[in-house]
Amino acid sequence: MSVIDDKEQQAQGAFSPVGAFLDLLEKTGGAIMVFLSAVGRLATFAGRGIYHCFTPPFYPRLLLRQLIDIGYYSLPVVGMTTLFTGMVLALQSYTGFSRFSAEGAVATVVVLSMTRELAPVLAGLMVAGRIGASIAAELGTMRVTEQIDALTTLSTNPYKYLVAPRILAGTIMLPLLVLIGDVIGVFGGYLVGVYKLGFGPQNYLHKTWEYLTSEDVVSGLWKAAAFGFIVTLLGCYHGYNSKRGAQGVGAATTNAVVSASIIILICNYLLTQLFFAGK
Amino acid sequence: MAQDTSPAANANNPKLVLSGVYKSFGNNHVLRGVDISINKGKSLVVIGGSGTGKSVMIKCVLGLLSPDKGSIRVDGEETTQLSGKERDALMRKFGMLFQGGALFDSLTIWENVAFGLVQGKAMDRRQAKEIAIEKLRSVGLPERVANLFPAELSGGMQKRVGLARAVATNPEIIFFDEPTTGLDPIMADVINDLIIEASKKLGATTLSITHDMASARKIADDIAMIYKGEIIWQGKAADIDHSGNEYVEQFIRGSAEGPIRMEV
Ligand SMILES: Nc1ncnc2c1ncn2[C@@H]1O[C@H](COP(=O)(O)OP(=O)(O)OP(=O)(O)O)[C@@H](O)[C@H]1O
Numbered sequence A: 001m002s003v004i005d006d007k008e009q010q011a012q013g014a015f016s017p018v019g020a021f022l023d024l025l026e027k028t029g030g031a032i033m034v035f036l037s038a039v040g041r042l043a044t045f046a047g048r049g050i051y052h053c054f055t056p057p058f059y060p061r062l063l064l065r066q067l068i069d070i071g072y073y074s075l076p077v078v079g080m081t082t083l084f085t086g087m088v089l090a091l092q093s094y095t096g097f098s099r100f101s102a103e104g105a106v107a108t109v110v111v112l113s114m115t116r117e118l119a120p121v122l123a124g125l126m127v128a129g130r131i132g133a134s135i136a137a138e139l140g141t142m143r144v145t146e147q148i149d150a151l152t153t154l155s156t157n158p159y160k161y162l163v164a165p166r167i168l169a170g171t172i173m174l175p176l177l178v179l180i181g182d183v184i185g186v187f188g189g190y191l192v193g194v195y196k197l198g199f200g201p202q203n204y205l206h207k208t209w210e211y212l213t214s215e216d217v218v219s220g221l222w223k224a225a226a227f228g229f230i231v232t233l234l235g236c237y238h239g240y241n242s243k244r245g246a247q248g249v250g251a252a253t254t255n256a257v258v259s260a261s262i263i264i265l266i267c268n269y270l271l272t273q274l275f276f277a278g279k
Numbered sequence B: 001m002a003q004d005t006s007p008a009a010n011a012n013n014p015k016l017v018l019s020g021v022y023k024s025f026g027n028n029h030v031l032r033g034v035d036i037s038i039n040k041g042k043s044l045v046v047i048g049g050s051g052t053g054k055s056v057m058i059k060c061v062l063g064l065l066s067p068d069k070g071s072i073r074v075d076g077e078e079t080t081q082l083s084g085k086e087r088d089a090l091m092r093k094f095g096m097l098f099q100g101g102a103l104f105d106s107l108t109i110w111e112n113v114a115f116g117l118v119q120g121k122a123m124d125r126r127q128a129k130e131i132a133i134e135k136l137r138s139v140g141l142p143e144r145v146a147n148l149f150p151a152e153l154s155g156g157m158q159k160r161v162g163l164a165r166a167v168a169t170n171p172e173i174i175f176f177d178e179p180t181t182g183l184d185p186i187m188a189d190v191i192n193d194l195i196i197e198a199s200k201k202l203g204a205t206t207l208s209i210t211h212d213m214a215s216a217r218k219i220a221d222d223i224a225m226i227y228k229g230e231i232i233w234q235g236k237a238a239d240i241d242h243s244g245n246e247y248v249e250q251f252i253r254g255s256a257e258g259p260i261r262m263e264v
């Protein structure tokens, strides 16, 4: 800050460059260790969560409630997102393709982009905001008010009771949401194509089907399952481990959404490469 | 460590024994070798200042926190290493009233009370509801609260629901973490009676934490005082007034003068 401080720091730096370098190494090493241990904790948590999905006792009532919460109540959000994305996609690709007289490709572009990329990624991100946040807040509150401890004392495993139904529901429901989102997105493209850009309805639908393969849709659904798992897992993880009262719950909520969004985007790239490498 | 003068230590069937239990959070050394022993069917009250580790001690027994060192035996069986199914099974022996209530706020009152019966003991929901309402009545709550949610009750009412939940499964060992704080004196006495009933009629072994000396005198067979993470005195409830321990004397006088200094 002050001039004197700066000079002092400079003096120290000049005095011992090796020391400064070692210091840097130590800090980097420390950061890497922190990162790796966080990954380790998350992996352990995920392992436990998955294990408890498949070992009794099961809680069908809780699973049903989560299925409704995560699936049914996310429909409007996912529907709106994909509808307008499909519409804008038709508009944009028309503008682009008309420059080299390839307007005919609009329908194909819409359906392929929706099924392979946009529906799963956008639905994943929207659900991260909606569900990831609410799971983290709910479990976080339960943690800081000792409700999770109370579960344990009532002979109920919190992983089974809280975590398993949520990650199961997320992994099951997101593909369904995305499938519906695919249809709505294509419909959005159709609306713009037919009513604004003047394609014939038969022609547009024909073009939509012409180059679409089942692999395009299925790969999107696999992505969706992965994203559903990621969102609910991170919501549970941050909520379950939250600390320090209301502030801690707030931090858990933010972390759940941010980390889920980033991991979704990274994972999306990796999965795309996995599915379509060499094609 | 103070001499363990209680007869509990010499008896042959202690239900719960803690020996040399240590627990730290970073530099905060909360428990520094706690030794406690409770005989079957007896009621031990632990007194001690705020922040001396009373709640932490109970959580160590329940496995919610794992002690750094020491042994915790229930019915002679070491429990500190248990996990998974064995831990769940052990938990069936316990009931716990949390200091803050810890009611499940997404469940109705009766579902809270019946939780251990429905989830832990796989009881039919209708039957569990009847028992829950019965237990609610015993803590002075009318049947109409059964279908409300915890957030719709007053603090004292929530405390009583927590109490009903803790005793609902007729556990063998029950922990009450400050059962009477936040209650008016009359209701506090009702709760005292309920705790006595749980231990005398149902034969449960109880460990209660309280700051309320009236309550301690009423419900305790034995009293132990915890100070700076150690049990510094344990004896018969009747002996509390002539303990010969200046810490205990200061605590029951409730005076700021004495060897215990509050860090303000
Ligand atoms: N999960 C935790 N992480 C870190 N520190 C903790 C944790 N739980 C308790 N502590 C610390 O342990 C100490 C004892 O806490 P504890 O809740 O056992 O006090 P207490 O004796 O029950 O007090 P009170 O009578 O006020 O309830 C406190 O200093 C507290 O800060």
Ligand SMILES: [Mg+2]
Residues within 6 Å of the ligand: B054, B055, B056, B099, B177
């Ligand atoms: Mg406490």
